[in-house]
Amino acid sequence: MKNLNAKGSLDAVKLKKTTTTVRQIIGKAYTIGENGEKIQVKKRRKKKKAKKKKPAYIQKYLIYFVCTSNTCRSPMCVGLARDHVKQNNYPFEIRSFGVWACDGDTASLNSVKILRKLGLDISEHRSTSINSVDFEDKFLKIICMEQWQKDDILQYRIPAINENNVILLTEDEVPDPIGGNMAEYVGVFDFLRPHIAKHLDSLARTLNIAAVDTIENFEEDLAQNETTSDVLQHAEEREMEIQKEILQIRDEMYNESKKNFSKANDRFRELQIVNDAATITDEESDEISL
Numbered sequence: 001m002k003n004l005n006a007k008g009s010l011d012a013v014k015l016k017k018t019t020t021t022v023r024q025i026i027g028k029a030y031t032i033g034e035n036g037e038k039i040q041v042k043k044r045r046k047k048k049k050a051k052k053k054k055p056a057y058i059q060k061y062l063i064y065f066v067c068t069s070n071t072c073r074s075p076m077c078v079g080l081a082r083d084h085v086k087q088n089n090y091p092f093e094i095r096s097f098g099v100w101a102c103d104g105d106t107a108s109l110n111s112v113k114i115l116r117k118l119g120l121d122i123s124e125h126r127s128t129s130i131n132s133v134d135f136e137d138k139f140l141k142i143i144c145m146e147q148w149q150k151d152d153i154l155q156y157r158i159p160a161i162n163e164n165n166v167i168l169l170t171e172d173e174v175p176d177p178i179g180g181n182m183a184e185y186v187g188v189f190d191f192l193r194p195h196i197a198k199h200l201d202s203l204a205r206t207l208n209i210a211a212v213d214t215i216e217n218f219e220e221d222l223a224q225n226e227t228t229s230d231v232l233q234h235a236e237e238r239e240m241e242i243q244k245e246i247l248q249i250r251d252e253m254y255n256e257s258k259k260n261f262s263k264a265n266d267r268f269r270e271l272q273i274v275n276d277a278a279t280i281t282d283e284e285s286d287e288i289s290l
Contacts, residue, residue: 060093062095063203064096064141064142065169066153067144068149070096071111072108072111072177072178073192078094078096080115082094090200097133098127103127105126105127107127108177130153130156140165144169169199
């Protein structure tokens with residue numbers, strides 16, 4: 001076959017008698033028949049890839065945990081709540097703010113340390129004031145630590161907020177550990193833990209009545225998955241076991257070192273006695289020389 005000229009047309013085409021060869025002339029596919037005639041071949045159309053079905057949209061329901069400065073109690077609540085939501089596949093979005101908070105403050109160091117022991121990281125938390133929150137008009141629960149915080153929020157008269165969706169975590173107000181030692185923070189954490197799981201499970205059951213199709217095998221998942229409180233309890237028990245093992249090893253090492261020291265001391269005394277017995281006094285030396 002000769003090359004194409006400048007205009008893109010063919011000067012000449014040498015055709016071979018074959019029924020299998022497929023050639024391309026200016027974008028057209030054809031075969032050569034037994035008598036040398038060209039037989040056009042229809043191009044195969046590429047199969048269209050089946051479009052992937054988008055997963056069904058699951059409505060996210062907002063839950064806010066609220067304390068005073070949004071640096072101690074509510075950040076711990078968020079860490080625990082998000083873990084519980086993940087464990088149980090709840091359609092909740094967990095956030096927090098403070099009624100007297102300044103924007104951008106980090107979580108208290110003790111709060112971060114306590115949750116880190118359980119594998120939960122809240123070090124990226126930044127405080128949010130109520131004035132910076134864009135309350136969306138959808139399923140909303142605001143869970144406060146103290147009664148005065150609830151009263152303060154209701155005074156803002158925000159359309160999406162009412163008496164029904166602003167609630168207390170528990171009838172007993174949650175003490176504020178700010179400025180306290182680690183023991184005080186641990187006490188607050190232990191107080192928060194069971195109440196958070198209880199609230200989320202209760203809200204999920206209420207939601208499940210109206211939106212059972214959004215959560216697959218809801219009751220089975222709820223029954224099979226361990227609650228966050230169980231996980232935390234196991235973690236604490238394991239931590240105590242490790243501490244006991246460490247103390248036991250230290251005691252064994254101390255006792256072993258005492259034994260070794262005692263043996264070494266006894267051996268030193270023996271050698272000293274032998275050395276004293278082998279030592280010749282000056283008088284004895286003079287007698288020997290005579």
